[in-house]
Amino acid sequence: MNPVHQFKGCDLFALNVFLSVAAHRSFRAAGRELDITASAVSHSIKTLEQRLAVRLLNRTTRSMSLTDAGERLAVKLRPSLSSLTQALQEVDEFQHTPSGTIRINSSEGAVRLVLRPLLARFVRMYPQVHLDIVCDGRLGDVVADGFDAGIRLFEAVPQDMISVRVGGPVRFAAVASPSYLAARGRPAVPQDLHQHDCIRFRFESGALYRWEFARHGVEESIDVKGPITLTDQPLMVDAAIEGIGIAFVPDHLALEALRDGRLERVLDEWCPAYPGLCLYYPGHRHVSGALRALIDMVRDGAS
Template sequence: MKNAHQLKGCDLFSLSVFLAVATHRSFQAAAVELNVTRSAVSHSVKGLESRLGVRLLHRTTRSVSLTEAGERLAVKLRPAVTSIAEALGEANDFRDTPSGTVRINASDAAVRMILRPLVARFFREYPQVHLDIVIDGRLVDIVADGFDAGIRLAEAVPKDMVAVRVVETVRFAAVASPRYFAEHGRPQVPQDLHRHACIRFRFESGALYRWEFERHGIAEPINVTGPLTLTDQILMVEAAIDGVGIAFVPDYLVIDAEREGKLERVLEDWCPRFPGVCLYYPSRHHVSTGLRALIKLLQESVSSQAGEENR
């Protein structure tokens, strides 16, 4: 085989390490993805460069970039290494029980609402599967970042992905503490919010979320103001409990606080339902037995919840 002497010295791990560094432009991020030390990543890349006799990366104390040779190698390697990984995954399908690592990228709210209630059961049923869950407020490219699947609101799922609905609908709720309403009154229509202290949400992009209300088919978006802006919905709920103001968050985040009398809802007739939450994965990639097991459990949970609501 032509150039077989080069292939003998370039094991799959070294090539995978190089691709991870090329993708993240970071030795540390590659180490986290591969679950190895940073020094192991550095040693592997140096060894690969030595065996090939060419420099693949430019390194400084602050950045990592690809040389022209590195760029070309990464472009050629990426589909090849992906094919090898898929081939190994297909071979793994012949095992009696699902195994391996499943990497999931999801929002904090999705993890709390969807995965947390099922994790213990999942590990009881599939003890040989390892879940690597990364909480991220950004909508990342799950393929480029090495994830098997993502979990997001249905409207945010990229069109070229296979989407599996795991929550049918999501409803937002405008909530505040009983003390806040006693001191400041209760808004009767969305426009009343301009006279209230509102706890705002900022996306990772820096944009502020505009509160979206609807009644009888008429949309009523409101640009609220208030003393506090956060990038975490759980902190918004806690601030509302503390009496800071009114928060507008997915209602599943406030169920316990409502039950305990710490929060009360307003403008319920104006709070719309949105398309639910989906687990999604690349349509062209092999679906591992571990991911299939997770999808199966999530779908069973959806069916069970639907059954309970219809009783």
């Protein structure tokens, strides 16, 4: 008999029943998993064997095992049915309103830049979606930690992830108040920072951030010192405004204070731009309709 015709005679449910029996080695256990009776499982297996003209199971009153043909069919069938199920789920989602929970891992600054501008619009458009946003600066493993996606700088995104660029390049700024600069002078090169009071930043991991500068291919990494160490970058800006010292923060956090004169830039030519932020997610995992809706909104907002 033509194998194609054989397959047409074996519906997907019968094949799924066979895989459940192969996994549990029990008609009763397979029936519980599939919510059918043990006799229905037995009938399905018997019909499948008749259509394929081959025995798939060795059955006795005390035990059950797969025949060689059954083992081979199970090994080949598992990934195929898994792929088919995933494909049907993806198509099915086009018929339904996005729903469920999306867990996002990001730094607080990235949330403010990427998600804050669209949160209200997203919630109004997709009322059945719950956003669970965790602000965490440790750059953990989103898959291992149970997140659907994360947001971080492009250069820090793991290579096995799919990333969506959001926003333009990110630039850091070294800033200080006019009163501090009048009293202490302006650093001309990054090494001059060793003679200045600097407002340091500590990651949630506990590590201190080394200030990174670059100019004409020359890179400098400075382990600054100062009277205060913070884990909150907006608070670093406030501390600089108060004249405590020089802060090194993402440019956008200091723009308002720079415009109204409360802060001034220093070492500006040593502060290059870096590739911007990305929303990223594992490529091997099925993307739910809810996450796809968020990705599309983030992408539209970045364009």
